[in-house]
Amino acid sequence: MGRIFEVRKHTMFARWDRMAKQFTRVGKEIAMAVKAAGPDPDNNPALRRCIQNAKAVNMPKDRVEAAIKRAMGKDKTDxxxxxxxxxxxxxxxxxxxxxxxxxxxxxxxxxxxxxxxxxxxxxxxxxxxxxxxxxxxxxxxxxxxxxxxxxxxxxxxxxxxxxxxxxxxxxxxxxxxxxxxxxxxxxxxxxxxxxxxxxxxxxxxxxxxxxxxxxxxxxxxxxxxxxxxxxxxxxx
Missing domain, CATH: 3.30.70.980 (YebC, transcriptional regulation domain)
Incomplete structure (x- = not known):
């Protein structure tokens, strides 16, 4: 039973790691898109694509919005x-x-x-x-x-x-x-x-x-x- 639990736990952590990596990747794409053409997806096709991709990996809406705000802020990472x-x-x-x-x-x-x-x-x-x-x-x-x-x-x-x-x-x-x-x-x-x-x-x-x-x-x-x-x- 313990071994089954360990296998399931490992699988769960691996899934979380993949999800975290996907969120990081999309977050960087959002930052670069906002820097290139602004925070309005209606006028920024690259940002619209990033938001589509965020949905595809189940990135929460609030995290997408936070990434856009960070990309506009003074402490933004280039x-x-x-x-x-x-x-x-x-x-x-x-x-x-x-x-x-x-x-x-x-x-x-x-x-x-x-x-x-x-x-x-x-x-x-x-x-x-x-x-x-x-x-x-x-x-x-x-x-x-x-x-x-x-x-x-x-x-x-x-x-x-x-x-x-x-x-x-x-x-x-x-x-x-x-x-x-x-x-x-x-x-x-x-x-x-x-x-x-x-x-x-x-x-x-x-x-x-x-x-x-x-x-x-x-x-x-x-x-x-x-x-x-x-x-x-x-x-x-």
Whole structure:
């Protein structure tokens, strides 16, 4: 009985850790969006996207409002977006997006994570060419016909459309079409659950299970860092 409780407790804490990390990530995105274009979501598309994403991870409304107020206050933290590139063990390419108020601290930490897990932090441009930057929208499936929806959205930069394992509709566009698609979905009254910019590998590499585990240990370590927003890699 005690062991069952310990397992459940561990699972609960892991879930809380993930939630806390998600809230921190969205909070930084809100701060950067407010700094760039102000606190009014009606006039700030980036902030509207952040609020959508906050809802998608069940971030309470009062925490969203508090994050907006902090971003407007005198004691606000100014975050800078910095992207790091490198290789995990066994030649797997990795890109790390961060939001930091101290790039010196962040680069030292990211380099340490790579080194401790048998990877190597590279120079800017060392692996970026292996990834395509895309916009991805998760849309509520209200019974739409995907073929009809594809025709509706093709003029707004649609590149891919499909469904995820939960039945939501996934829409992908090129990076420079992100704003066009966001506005089109809004104008058409299509409910967007979340939207984000991603870096998708052009090709993936398959590894044996033990080697793949070593790569994922590095990814997990990076994702736990408080300055890291997202990690992308080309492991299959």
């Amino acid at each position: 975050y800078e977006e910095v992207v790091y590139e490198g290789y995990a063990p066994h030649g797997i390419a990795v890109m790390v997006e961060t939001a930091t108020d101290n790039p010196t601290r962040t680069v030292a930490n990211v380099r340490m994570h790579f080194n401790k897990q048998g990877g190597t932090l590279g120079n800017s441009g060392s692996v970026a060419f292996m990834f395509n930057r895309v916009g991805e929208f998760k849309v509520k499936n209200d019974g739409q016909n995907l073929d009809d929806l594809e025709l509706e959205l093709i003029d707004f930069g649609l590149e891919e459309i499909g469904e995820d394992s939960e039945g939501n509709i996934i829409i992908r566009v090129a990076f420079n079409e992100f704003g066009n698609m966001s506005k089109a979905l809004e104008d058409k009254g299509i409910t967007v659950i979340s939207s984000e910019l991603k870096r998708l590998p052009q090709n993936t590499v398959e590894l044996p299970e033990e080697q793949a585990k070593e790569v994922l240990e590095l990814v997990d370590r990076l994702e736990q860092d408080e300055d890291v927003q997202q990690v992308f890699y080309n492991l299959k």
